[in-house]
Amino acid sequence: IDKVPFDLVKAYNERMAQQGRLVGAARGPIGKILRRHRKDAATILIHSMLQACVEKRRDEMLWDTAADALRRELPRMLPADIGLALSCLVKADYRRDTALIAELLRQLSLQAESATRGPRANSE
Numbered sequence: 001i002d003k004v005p006f007d008l009v010k011a012y013n014e015r016m017a018q019q020g021r022l023v024g025a026a027r028g029p030i031g032k033i034l035r036r037h038r039k040d041a042a043t044i045l046i047h048s049m050l051q052a053c054v055e056k057r058r059d060e061m062l063w064d065t066a067a068d069a070l071r072r073e074l075p076r077m078l079p080a081d082i083g084l085a086l087s088c089l090v091k092a093d094y095r096r097d098t099a100l101i102a103e104l105l106r107q108l109s110l111q112a113e114s115a116t117r118g119p120r121a122n123s124e
Contacts, residue, residue, distance in 0.1 A: 005053045008087055012050065015080035042073045042081055049088040063094045070100060074107055079115070082108045 004012045049066050070085055077085070086104050 002054055004050050005091065008084060011080060011084055015078065015084060018078050018080050042077050045069045045073055046081055046084050049085060053088050053091045058092060063092050064096065067097045067100050079108055079111045
């Protein structure tokens, strides 16, 4: 509670489910511990952005720093991460880096396209 904006809870749960599938090789209590305590840079970034949204922080330096981190982490982000990041940027009314917004949308589109093709289409 108070860590994820109410309207983003479903998206956050989807992200956690995706992350769980990636770490999901370990099942049972060990898998639960790994999923709970896995703190890669993208996870920390998304949690920080969500927390800033809940706290309604509009500090330009905070969001500029988040934008720089998004650029660095973008290649390793899941579609749900990108969607949450975009939602946070919209909530913060962040408009200082329109090229980043376009890049996030492009990356999300590419990931969605490759997911709809499936493994068969990639092997042809």
